[in-house]
Amino acid sequence: MNVQDISVGQYELVMYVFSFCVSAFAAASLFFWFGRSQVSKHYKTAMTITGLVTFIAFYNYWRLYDSWVATYHIVNGALAATGVPFDNIYRDSDWLLTVPLLLIELILVMRLPRSETVSRSWTLGVAAALMIVLGIPGGVSDGVNSTRLIFGVLSMIPFLYIVYSLYAGLGESIERQPDSARGLVRLARNLTVVTWFFYPIVYFLPFVLPMSGGTPTTVVQVGYAIADITAKVVFGLLIYQIAVRKSEAEEGRNA
Amino acid sequence: MNVQDISVGQYELVMYVFSFCVSAFAAASLFFWFGRSQVSKHYKTAMTITGLVTFIAFYNYWRLYDSWVATYHIVNGALAATGVPFDNIYRDSDWLLTVPLLLIELILVMRLPRSETVSRSWTLGVAAALMIVLGIPGGVSDGVNSTRLIFGVLSMIPFLYIVYSLYAGLGESIERQPDSARGLVRLARNLTVVTWFFYPIVYFLPFVLPMSGGTPTTVVQVGYAIADITAKVVFGLLIYQIAVRKSEAEEGRNA
Secondary structure, three states, rough: OOHHHHHHHHHHHHHHHHHHHHHHHHHHHHHHHHHHHHHOOHHHHHHHHHHHHHHHHHHHHHHHOOOHHHHHEEOOOOOEOOOOOOOOHHHHHHHHHHHHHHHHHHHHHHHOOOOHHHHHHHHHHHOOOOOOHHHHHHHOOOOOHHHHHHHHHHHHHHHHHHHHHHHHHHHHHHOOHHHHHHHHHHHHHHHHHHHHHHHHHHHHHHHOOOOOOOHHHHHHHHHHHHHHHHHHHHHHHHHHHHHHHHHHHHHHHHH | OHHHHHHHHHHHHHHHHHHHHHHHHHHHHHHHHHHHOOOHHHHHHHHHHHHHHHHHHHHHHHHHHHHHHEEEEEEOOEEEEOOOOOOOOHHHHHHHHHHHHHHHHHHHHOOOOOHHHHHHHHHHHHHHHHHHHHHHHHHOOOOOHHHHHHHHHHHHHHHHHHHHHOOOHHHHHHOOOOOHHEEEEEEEHHHHHHHHHHHHHHHHHOOOOOOOHHHHHHHHHHHHHHHHHHHHHHHHHHHHHHHHHHHHHHHHHOO
C-alpha cells in the first residue's frame, strides 16, 4: 500500500477501529465466561467456546493494531511510511481457529445426541478449516492474479458445503429445537451465513474494483471489523440467550 | 543462519505459525481450566495440569515469536538481519517443564491407586526431565559434531525407557481402565509416543541432511509447532474426554 494514498484521517480511523475491537472482544469473552455460571451444565462448554472465539479475536486484533501502528509514523500531522508491511494475515490466523469453533458453538448449544454432535462438529469444523487454508495463498498474493482466482474458487467449495449443511442436515435438527429456542437458533444460523458472505465478497472485489489506496483499504478494514464483531459477539450473544432459555425450560420440566 | 538463505515468505510463515500457536495454546489452557468444573473431583488435578502444559507452551511461543521478530527486519519488502540470534532454546525450557507434566497428566487421569500414581509420576517425570536435560548440550551446539552425537545418544536412554514403560508397566494399568475410557487412554498413550518421535528425528537429522538455510529452518520450526500442538492440545483434548467419560461413568455408578 502506497503511503501517498492514505490520509491521516483514514489511518487513524482504522487504528481506532482496531483498538475498539480489542476492548470489545476482551469484554465479550469475560461476559460469556461469567455467563457459564448462569446456564445449566449442558451449555457450559458452548459458553466456554463462545468466549474462546472472542478471546482469539482479541489477541489477533491486538496484533493487527500493533502491526498497523508500526506501518506508519505520524510526524507533525503528516504520515510517513516506516517500510514495515501491514500483516493482514493475522486475520487468517484468527479465522483458522475461530471459524471452526463458531460452528461448534452453534452445534453444542443445540444439545444434539452425542454421536450427532461429534460427527457434525468434525465435518463442519474440518470444512471450515479447509475453507480458510485454501483462501490463504490467494489472500497473501496481493491484487488480481490467477493464484487469487484459483484458490478463491477452491475455498468456495467448502464454504458452499457449510452453507448447504446449515440449511439441509443441521437445518432439520434446528427445526426439532424446543419452541423457546427454535427462532433464536434459526436467527443465529442465518446471521452466520449472512455475515460470512462479506469475506468472499472482499476476497473477489479486486477483480471488479481497484482495491489499492487509502479509501478501499479503510473500507475493507472497517468492514472486516464490523463483520467480525457481528459474527463473533452478536452471534455469541444469541448463543448465550439460547443457552439461558433452554436451561430455564429444562429446569422447569424437571421441577 | 544466513540472512541470504531465508525468503520473506518463509520468514513470515514461521512468524505467523508462532503467533497462531500463542493464541491456540492460550485458548487451550482456558478451555482445560474451565473444564475443571465439568469433571469429578478425582480428575480436577489432571485438568489443572493439562492447562498448565499449554500455558507454559503459550509463554514460550510468545518468547519464540518475539525472538524470531527480533532476528530480522522487513523493510520495503526485503529482509535484513539485525544480528540478534534466534533463541531456539526456549523450546528446551518449555519441554523441561511440559514433558514430565504431560506424562503426569496421563497418569493422573487414569486414577490409579495413590502409591502407584506417586511412584509412576516420579520415575516417568524424572526420566522425562533427564531426557530433556541431556539433549540440551547437543541442541545448542549447532550442526554436526561429537557433542551433539554423544548427548543425543545419552538422551535416547531415558526416551526409550519412557516408551518401554508406557507399553509395559503403565500399559498393564491401561488395560485395567474402565470400558468407557480404555480406548481413549490407549489412543492418548500412542499419540504421545508417535508425536514424541518427531523430536529425536529433528535432533539427529543434521547428521544426514544439510540443515542450514531457509527451507530446513522453516520445515523444522513449522514441524515443531505441529508436533507441539498435537502433543499438548490434541493430547489434552483426549485427557479431557477421558476425564468427562470416567466422571459420568462413576456418577452413574454412585446414583
